[in-house]
Amino acid sequence: MSDYFIAILLGIIEGLTEFLPISSTGHLILAEQLIGAAFPSTFETMIQLGAVLAVVVLYFDKLWSVIISLPQNPASRRFTLAVVLAFFPSMGLGALLHDFIKSVLFSPLVVSITLVVGGFLILLTEKLRPKPHVLVVDDISISLGLKIGLCQCLALVPGMSRSGATIIGAMLMGVERKAAAEFSFFLSIPTMLGVFAFEGWHNRQQLLAQGGQDLLLIAIGFVVALITAIFVIKLFIGIVGRVGFAPFAYYRIALGLVMLGIFWPG
Template sequence: MDNIALLKALFLGLIEGLTEFLPISSTGHLILFGHLIDFQSDSGRVFEVVIQLGAILAVCWLYRQKIIDLMRGFFTGDVHAKRFAINVLVAFIPAVIIGVLAVDFIKQVLFSPLVVASALIIGGLIIFMVEAKELKPKTIEATDVSLKQAILIGFVQCLAMIPGTSRSGATIIGGILSGLSRKAATEFSFFLAMPTMLGAATYDLIRNADILTSDNFINITVGFVAAFIAALLVVKALVKFVEKHTLRVFAWYRLVLGVIILLVF
């Protein structure tokens, strides 16, 4: 067992958990820090995808009661719960279709430092533009998202397939543009992340099961646990932050990180 590799996996797991739900691109951070610490996983990008499961399970745990209530309501005929579940599913569908069709192109062509840096910088500028509009929210709670809003957020989420865009950043901004409050957009982003990230991780695991060995399985497990713990700390803090503050601090951060990646690579 390579203890140095385990420490690197632990470090990247923490980075994943801390950045996955912030609108700053976990992929950009994993590429940058993976390069700086010279981390090479035998399972390639499977490591990056699977440790996302740790982050998403943290959200499932934190929102477990709301998930249970929604599921109970869905199966007992609660119209409100059914509508919310359908809206999450509708928002999820575009990512499934485009993801399956474009997965090879995305991984072979778009996973480059230039693409990541450009997406970070452009995304930061978009956040500044959206915040400058000072839009008045029409929907305050995530469970009140309409079908039209869900469709818009679902298509915007597909932009996050470009590395460096940030899935959470795209869906939160998409939600704000569609009339959601920052809190509602953030929480809907969390719920949409559940099927999206679980689906992506499962799909990649099936496609790459033959290259998983006991050694890189241990690395992935360490990264998974680290991401889970780190995400637990971030999610609730993010919801509280966006209730009282704009997203401009993340826009500045994206611009700085984008420039750093350009300089490093």
């Protein structure tokens, strides 16, 4: 199986899973292990920006209206500050623990365990969540945004899911499902821009080695993830509005148990 085909396959997996509460990074780690791919360590994190750009494409009107109204609109400033402040906790902690995360936690066994744990947390949240009092994403306050950003730190453990941690955290704090999902989408933009820049700079020598082959593989995965994610986001919002997050929880638990059977030592 050629590296180019594998890059396309992993790009599709990234686009399909980035905005679902099932962990895109976890799926990429498992997929690479199962097919025996030996890609650069930056591949999984850097192609995520491709999927995240789908948010810019689909929500361009919303984002542009916020940008041009920042000087005179307090609601736009509040929304922007909520997203920006939510970004900092995971970025700071991720930079601090970067080497530990990559060397210890990027493991199929860790992913398998956290898939199961996260699945049960989603089911528990769906059962115990309070009645929503924040019904639209524009009503998320600065302080609430920061609290959701703290929840995002859980996603530094592969398999927990960035979108899952932020959406479930927001729901537990009284945010309606759709609003929680949309805030998670917007929060992904600065988060993955930061990760992309950090990984690119931190691994610049490796990326430029071998005549730029690693960069080409990342570019292929990046573009495929973008195209795939555009179709997934709208579908995801529709599913959440109708049936909630329980189907994703059952999927996580089933996949995690199967992978535990494969990767458990001995």
